[in-house]
Amino acid sequence: MEKYKLLDHTSDIRVEVWGKTRKELFGNAVAAMFDVMIDCPSEEKTKPLEEKTVKINGNDLEDTLINFLREALYLFNGKGWLIKSCEPLELTGRSVVARVQGEPYNRQKNPLITEIKAVTYHGLIINKSKKCWQAKVVFDV
Amino acid sequence: MSEIKLERIDDNRWLLPQTGGMKVPGIIYANEKIRQLLKSDESTRQVANVAHLPGIVSYSLAMPDVHWGYGFPIGGVAAFDLEGGIVSPGGVGYDINCGCRLLATNLTLADMGDRLSNLTTALYQQIPSGVGSTGSVKLSGKDQKQVLEDGALWAVKAGFGKPQDMETTEDGGAMEGADPEQVSDRAMERGKQQLGTLGSGNHFLEIEVVEEIFDETAARVFGLRKGQINIMIHSGSRGLGYQICDDYLALMVKHAQKAGIDLPDRQLACSYLDSQRGRNYLAAMACGANYAWANRQLLMHQTQTIFEKSLHLSPRELGMRLVYDVCHNIAKIETFNIQGKMKKLCVHRKGATRAFPAGHDAVPAQYRSVGQPVLVPGDMGSGSYVLVGQQKAMQETFGSACHGAGRVMSRTQATKVSQGRSISRELADQGVLVMASSKGTLREEIPEAYKNLNDVVQVMHESGIATKVAKLKSLACIKG
Numbered sequence: 344m345e346k347y348k349l350l351d352h353t354s355d356i357r358v359e360v361w362g363k364t365r366k367e368l369f370g371n372a373v374a375a376m377f378d379v380m381i382d383c384p385s386e387e388k389t390k391p392l393e394e395k396t397v398k399i400n401g402n403d404l405e406d407t408l409i410n411f412l413r414e415a416l417y418l419f420n421g422k423g424w425l426i427k428s429c430e431p432l433e434l435t436g437r438s439v440v441a442r443v444q445g446e447p448y449n450r451q452k453n454p455l456i457t458e459i460k461a462v463t464y465h466g467l468i469i470n471k472s473k474k475c476w477q478a479k480v481v482f483d484v
Numbered sequence: 485m486s487e488i489k490l491e492r493i494d495d496n497r498w499l500l501p502q503t504g505g506m507k508v509p510g511i512i513y514a515n516e517k518i519r520q521l522l523k524s525d526e527s528t529r530q531v532a533n534v535a536h537l538p539g540i541v542s543y544s545l546a547m548p549d550v551h552w553g554y555g556f557p558i559g560g561v562a563a564f565d566l567e568g569g570i571v572s573p574g575g576v577g578y579d580i581n582c583g584c585r586l587l588a589t590n591l592t593l594a595d596m597g598d599r600l601s602n603l604t605t606a607l608y609q610q611i612p613s614g615v616g617s618t619g620s621v622k623l624s625g626k627d628q629k630q631v632l633e634d635g636a637l638w639a640v641k642a643g644f645g646k647p648q649d650m651e652t653t654e655d656g657g658a659m660e661g662a663d664p665e666q667v668s669d670r671a672m673e674r675g676k677q678q679l680g681t682l683g684s685g686n687h688f689l690e691i692e693v694v695e696e697i698f699d700e701t702a703a704r705v706f707g708l709r710k711g712q713i714n715i716m717i718h719s720g721s722r723g724l725g726y727q728i729c730d731d732y733l734a735l736m737v738k739h740a741q742k743a744g745i746d747l748p749d750r751q752l753a754c755s756y757l758d759s760q761r762g763r764n765y766l767a768a769m770a771c772g773a774n775y776a777w778a779n780r781q782l783l784m785h786q787t788q789t790i791f792e793k794s795l796h797l798s799p800r801e802l803g804m805r806l807v808y809d810v811c812h813n814i815a816k817i818e819t820f821n822i823q824g825k826m827k828k829l830c831v832h833r834k835g836a837t838r839a840f841p842a843g844h845d846a847v848p849a850q851y852r853s854v855g856q857p858v859l860v861p862g863d864m865g866s867g868s869y870v871l872v873g874q875q876k877a878m879q880e881t882f883g884s885a886c887h888g889a890g891r892v893m894s895r896t897q898a899t900k901v902s903q904g905r906s907i908s909r910e911l912a913d914q915g916v917l918v919m920a921s922s923k924g925t926l927r928e929e930i931p932e933a934y935k936n937l938n939d940v941v942q943v944m945h946e947s948g949i950a951t952k953v954a955k956l957k958s959l960a961c962i963k964g
Contacts, residue, residue, distance in 0.1 A: 351894045353525045353552035402738060405750075413730060420723055421674050455614075456924055457895075458684045460578045460726045464737065464750035465554030481554050483578050483726075484685060484895065 344475070347375035356457070356482045357466065361475050366431040368469070368476040369408060369439060373415045373429040376459065379482065381425065383453045388427040392444040395424075404436045405467050408478060411439050412462040423448045457484050488528045490519070496947040500528065500544070505748070506535040510544040513886075513943050518548050518935060521892050530557035533748040537562070538756070539569025541822060541829055545881055547836050548943035549890030549935065553577075555751030558835035558891075561884045563820070564757065566828050570745070571762045572754035573732045573769070575832035576815050580728060580772030582687075582720030583654075583811035584859040584887075585780045586870065587787065590803030591713040591795075593693045596959075599795060600691070604917050604960040606794045607689060611786055612681040613964040614921030619680030621782065628672060629664045631679065635774030636809075639781035645806075649781065652848050653809040654838060657777040662770035667724075668731045671768075675724030675775055680782035682719050684922070684964035686929060689787065690716045692867060692956035702854040702872045702953040706807055714956055715804075716861055716868050717783050720813065721776035728772045732765045757830055766815065773814060780809060807870075808848075808857040812837050812887035818846075820882055831882045839873030839885035839950040847873075858950045862889045862937035864929045865916040867957045869941045871950035885950035886940050893933040902927040911961075920963035929963065 350357040358375045362368030377383065399414050401407030418424045425448040431441040460483045469478045490498040490512065498519060500510030510531040514522065522528055527550045534556055535544035541563045550559030555574035564570055596603075612619050623631065631638045636650050636657025650657045664672075682689060694712045697703045708714075721728075736753035739761065747753060755762035788804045791797065815832045822829075840847050840856040847856045858871040866889065877883045893901070907926040908918045920926045944950045 349896050351897060353527075353894050354558055354891050355554060356895065402741075406737060410734065413734070417670060417727075421670055421727070456922075461730050463554040463574075464733075464753070467750065483554060 346371040350479065352481060356484050358480055358482070360478045360480065363475050365404070365476050366434050368478055369411060369431045369434060369441070370429045372408060372412060372478060372480060373426060376412055376415065376482065377426055379457055380419070380455060380459050381453050382456055383427060392427055392446050394442060394444050397441045397443055398438070400438045402437070405469050407437060407439055408469060409462055409464055409467065411441070412480065415443070416459060416462060419448065425453060459484055488532060490528065496943045500531055502535070505746070506532055508535050508540050508543050510535055510546070512546040512550060513548045513947060515939060515943050517939055518943065521935060522550065525552040527552045527557040530555070531560065533752060534560060534562050534575070536748050537564070537570055537572065537752060537754060538745060539565040541565055545884070547884065547886040548940045549835065549886040549888050551890045551892065553834065555749055556832065556834040559886065560834045561832065561836045561882055563829040563831045563882045566757050566817070566830060569757050569830060570754035571757050571765055571815055571830055572752055572832065573729045573736065573765060574751045574753060575834050576729065576769060577813040577834050578726040578729045579720035579813055580725035580769055581776035581811040582813040583776060583780065583809060584861055585717045585784060585809040586807040586857070586859050587715040587717070587784060587804055588707050588807050589713050589791070590801065592711045593713065596713060600960055601917060603791065603794045604691065604919060604962065606790050607787065608919040608962045610790055611689060611783065611962065613962060614684055617681045618677040619782070621679045623676050623679060628675060631778045632664045632667065632771035632774050633662050634658055635777040636781040639778045639785070644782050644785035649784070649806045652806045653777060654811055657781065657809070659770040659773045661767055662774050663767035664771055666764045666768040667728060667771050671724050671727035671731060674727050675722065678722040678724070679775070679779055680786065681722060682783065682962070682964050683722055684925065687719045687964050688864070689783070689962045690861070690958055691960040692716055692958055694954050695867065695957040696955040698952040698954065699872065705851055705854045706857055706870065706953065707805070708807070708870065708954050715787055716859070716956070717780055717787070718861055719776070719780055719783060721772040722779065724775050725772040728768045732768065735761065769815060773811060776811065777809065808859060810837050810859050818883065820878065829882065831884070833884055835887050836884045837887045838883055839871070839877040840883050841873050841875040841878060857953070858885050860886055860888060860937070860941060863931050863934035864918065864961055864963065865911045865914060865931055865958050866937050867955060869937065869952060870954045870956070871941065871944060872953050873950050874948055876948040877950060881949055885944050889934040889937040889940055891933055892935050895928040898930050898933040899924070899927045901932070902930045916958045917960040918963065925963050
């Protein structure tokens with residue numbers, strides 16, 4: 344199954360993300376965000392990496408997703424730490440705990456494609472179809 | 485996509501009737517051509533969404549460069565009553581005080597000779613631009629607080645520019661009420677290394693030549709003349725501003741329900757102006773605004789140094805001076821006549837420029853006889869306009885005008901249609917030298933991704949909001 348696709352938006356970047364479970368949906372959303380930003384071949388994402396645990400809360404599932412993406416973006420923009428894989432371990436409607444793996448960002452090794460300024464709430468949708476969970480998120484670039 | 489029906493008011497204005505939960509109607513400045521372009525995006529819906537917010541006064545407005553943003557449309561203007569009205573971080577945008585600065589020189593096109601290419605290379609190599617670039621100034625915690633409080637004044641005191649630069653900067657380059665205590669540690673951290681950097685995306689530095697003068701009097705007052713070499717800088721508050729917006733947005737989303745504010749889109753999250761959270765945001769936003777002014781002051785200083793060195797000119801020979809610096813992502817407390825009464829309002833300009841008329845106190849003394857310069861950069865290669873604010877802006881648009889051309893094509897679409905083309909060669913054929921740190925940026929920013937700048941400016945000119953003073957042609961452009 345595909346993880347995500349890019350949708351059209353006049354000034355920003357809008358993605359549609361899928362996952363068989365909500366956890367997978369959250370993990371794929373982080374993967375989509377980093378794919379938009381950074382050139383990182385998939386074989387690099389499985390090598391031994393540093394590990395961090397991320398715990399995030401929100402008002403509801405939508406808010407939790409946005410806060411989770413925000414935290415992942417901050418690890419990169421604020422701490423210079425590149426996330427290469429992300430696995431949500433626990434997820435409720437109002438919180439998520441995830442194991443993220445990555446390393447200090449090296450610009451030469453993984454060039455930046457697009458700077459994402461922020462994760463927005465605009466047009467945010469999470470819903471469940473028969474087959475899978477689906478979310479739409481707009482990134483401000 | 486959008487099903488909202490607009491009613492024509494006149495050649496340049498469309499009424500968005502008040503329906504449902506809208507507290508006021510909307511007005512969109514557009515000619516027929518721009519109106520057609522709006523049908524394919526969501527910006528009309530966004531103008532209607534803004535009209536739902538508490539305390540909005542008169543109209544939810546959109547300038548002719550309006551396009552689909554997140555929450556507020558880009559090109560949106562909305563004013564809120566200090567009593568019962570709100571302030572919205574999304575109505576300012578992530579890039580707080582993103583804005584433009586126009587520098588004039590004593591040089592003419594003839595003086596440049598064959599030196600443009602070397603000069604552009606020097607600017608490109610020495611001015612930090614592109615994603616994640618860091619500046620030459622590393623700030624200590626104490627210095628950074630000073631930047632947030634004093635804005636451009638900090639830069640001038642540190643030796644980057646002259647005191648008179650502040651006279652021709654909006655708000656004197658320092659917004660009142662800035663309180664660094666309201667800025668998070670995360671925002672401070674992101675701001676430490678980025679002062680004096682251009683940034684990425686649509687940010688740029690452009691060398692331009694004055695091609696045409698429309699208003700001789702205003703041009704003379706602004707010190708613009710045909711054939712003169714000028715520089716336009718477009719940049720903002722970088723990561724510090726993005727983080728301030730993000731922090732307060734998260735906080736306001738969390739509390740909007742409790743405050744009893746019903747939001748058509750969470751990105752419109754806001755707080756009452758008369759609340760602690762609203763005041764804290766304004767104090768933090770002012771810090772972001774001041775950082776941006778210090779940033780553009782530094783970029784100007786670097787530009788001047790590089791011009792002098794590369795062209796072997798003394799400061800006197802070069803004669804570089806600041807024509808004006810405007811912000812186009814901001815919320816400001818300003819006074820307007822609302823149905824015969826002078827009222828203080830919080831005006832949000834999200835991708836819109838202040839356009840105050842002759843005689844207004846906030847217009848620099850040397851320009852007060854004609855009005856405030858309104859800087860309108862176009863898309864890459866299409867040059868810029870200098871307009872001047874008119875009295876009509878005070879009556880109709882809360883003293884605001886357009887800020888650019890406005891996108892019509894998404895970045896993915898632009899990348900698709902420019903596949904296999906050499907954008908830098910196409911622009912070179914038109915006489916514009918472009919250097920960009922990313923080929924992706926060039927493709928995303930192709931001219932056809934934007935509305936025609938002439939159309940956008942003509943709407944402002946004909947409606948008498950801000951009138952044309954001069955048109956500048958691009959010679960060289962540095963993109964992030």
